[in-house]
Amino acid sequence: MRLIELVHTTSFRLAIAFLVLFAVASGALFAFLSWETRDFLTDRTDEWLLREVTTFSPLDDQAITSRLATRESVNAVKERPISLFDPHGVLLAGSPMTLPAADKTKPDPHNFATLRAGKRAHFRGVMRSLPSGNTLLIAQDVGELREFNDVLTNAMILGAAVTAALGLLGAAFIGAGSVRQIHTISDATRNIMSGDLTQRLPALGGSGDVRRLVKVVNSMLDEIERLMHEVKGVCDNIAHDMRTPLTRMLAGLERARRRAVTADEYAEYVDGAIVETQSMLKTFSALLRISEIEDGARRAGFVPVDMKTVVSDAVDLYEPLAEERGVELSVDFGAVPLSILGDPSLLFEAVGNLVDNAIKFTPRGGAVKVSLDGHLKRPRLSVEDTGPGIPPQEKELVLQRFHRGERSRHEPGNGLGLSLVAAIARLHGIDLSLGEQKTGCNVILEFNSHEQGRTPGQVQPAS
16 A cells, blocks of 8 residues: 555545544643633732732831741741832842842733842832832742643653654554455446456445445446346347247248249248348337337426226226126226326336236136326235246246246247346336235336425325
8 A cells, every 4th residue: 555545535635634633632722721821810810919018018127027937937928928128129128039130120920030049030029119119029829830731741742742743643544444345346436347246346334435435336337237147148039039030031921932833832931031130120110119218318308197098098998808708907006196207208108018918828717907106105016817827947037038937938028028028127216016916917017105306206295
C-alpha cells in the first residue's frame, strides 16, 4: 500500500477533517475554561484586596504597625502579605518584601513582580499612600495561579499531541481499510471485465456507503448476467428453432424442383414455404416486440389506466376461444377499483397473453379464472387455470425466451408469450410470479401500493 493511495482516500481525508474540527473545538473550549477560571480566581483575589484596603485605610500608622505585628506573630498566610513602607521604600512593618516600582496612584488591584526573600515573585495587589507619606501594600501571591495556567497549558499540549497521534493512526487505519476495499473491488471488477460474469464485488463488513454501493452494483451484475444468459439462450434457441422450419422449407423447395410438374403442385410447395416463412417472421416480430418493450422508450407516455377495463376487454376478446375449446372463463373484479400508471395497449397485451395461455393449456371441461383484487396491501391480478400446471423446476425457466416445457411441446407457439408478459411487467415496475397450487397454474401480477408520485406500475388514488 502506497502512502499516496492512503492520503487520497475519502475516509482518510474525512478523518483528518474531523480531527482538525475536533482540535479547533477543543482549543476553543480550553481557552474558554482557562479564561473563566482565571477570571473567577482574580475576582476572588480582588474582593479580598479591596476588603483589606477598606479595613486598613482609616487607621493611623501606629495602629497599622500594631496590627501587622500581631498578624506576623500568628504566622499569617505568606501568600497574602501586607507591608508598610516609609517614603524611601524601607520596610517599617509587616511581611518582609521589597516595595515594587509600580504606580501608587492606581486605585484598582493590579499585577506586579517584586523581590521576596531574595527571589522574584509575582503578586496581585493594591498600594495606598497614607497621610504620613508612608505606603501600605496589600498583595496576594499569584504564583500558584500562574503554575495552574502552566500545568493546564502543558496538559492541553500533551492532550493535543496524543489526540493528534491517535487521530492520525485512526485515520490511517480507516484509510487503509478503504484502500483494501478498493483493491479488492478493483480485482473483482477486472475479473468481471475479463468475461467472468459469475464474479461479484465482495460484500465487506459494516453497513457504510461502500457496502450499499456494492449491493447496488451486484444487483446490476445479476441483471447483466441474466440478460447475457438470456441473449445466449436466445441465440441458441433461434438457431435450434429456426433450423427445423428452414430445413422443412428447403426440403419442400428441393422436392418442388425435382417432382413438381404442374402449376398446382408448385403452388402447394410454395404455400408450404410461405407458412414456414410466416412462422419465422412471427417469431422475429415477437423478439423485436420484446426488445422494444425492454428498451423502456414507451414509459414516457404512461397514463392512468383502469385495470378493470383492460381485463374486461381481454376477457371479452378470448371468451369465444374459451367457448370453442370448452373452457369456462370467469372474472372477479372485487369491490375496490384499481388504476395504475402504464401503457394501456401493453397492459392489454400482457393480460391477453396470460388469458390465451391459460385457455390454451386447459383441457376441455376445465376452468380459467381472472381475479383483480385491489384491497390488498399490494393489489394483484391473477390468472388461474386447471391445466397441467408448471413443474417446480421449470418455474424460472418458463420466463425465458423460447423455453417450452415438455407438456407444451404439442401446442402451437414459439415460447415467447410469458417472456413478453415478463418484459411488460418489468417496464411497469410490476412483480410477476407463479403462485403455488396443487393443480393448474396461477400467474400473479403484483402492483405497487403507494398512493402518491408517478412511478410506473404505481397504484393511483381512486377518484
